[in-house]
Amino acid sequence: MGGFSIMIILGIMMSIFYFFLAIITLIAIYMLITYIFESISLQAFSKNLKYKYPILAWLPFYNKYILGKISGTYRLGILLSVSSLITFILGIYIFEGGTFGYIFIIFFVLLLLNFILDVVITYKIFKKYIIKYSDILTVFSVLSLGFLRPIFMFIIRNRKEEQKN
Secondary structure, eight states: OHHHHHHHHHHHHHHHHHHHHHHHHHHHHHHHHHHHHHHHHHHHHHHHTTOSOGGGGGSTTHHHHHHHHHHTOHHHHHHHHHHHHHHHHHHHHHHTTOOSSHHHHHHHHHHHHHHHHHHHHHHHHHHHHOGGGHHHHHHHHHHTTTSHHHHHHHHTTTOOOOOOO
């Protein structure tokens, strides 16, 4: 009888393990898709703005600086770049079995800050390149938890800057 209960407990634990593995896999796929769309978009914006090395849009943390530079708020881009790097380092620390106390709270706050900065910076880009629908695109970006943001940037990547009337 004891062996049967151990098999049930092991089965439950394996189900939980596979559930978390599936969640981590989905998060990794989400991050890869958004990274590809955002990098293609930033490279196209960089070419249109005649930046010297548009291929640098593919560098993981430097591309956040380029995002800020395109929007005209390079200081926000620097802040986003640095906070993204710190969040990445803290995420690896937590994933590798680090403590879940204050480090996790700092990690979560930085994730929220990164999301807010991404939304603010891309709103400025939307406002610059597609004045009429910038508010709508920003609302859908927030409601999709950031998933639609790089897709919208991909769609408008070859547009010319619109002039305010």
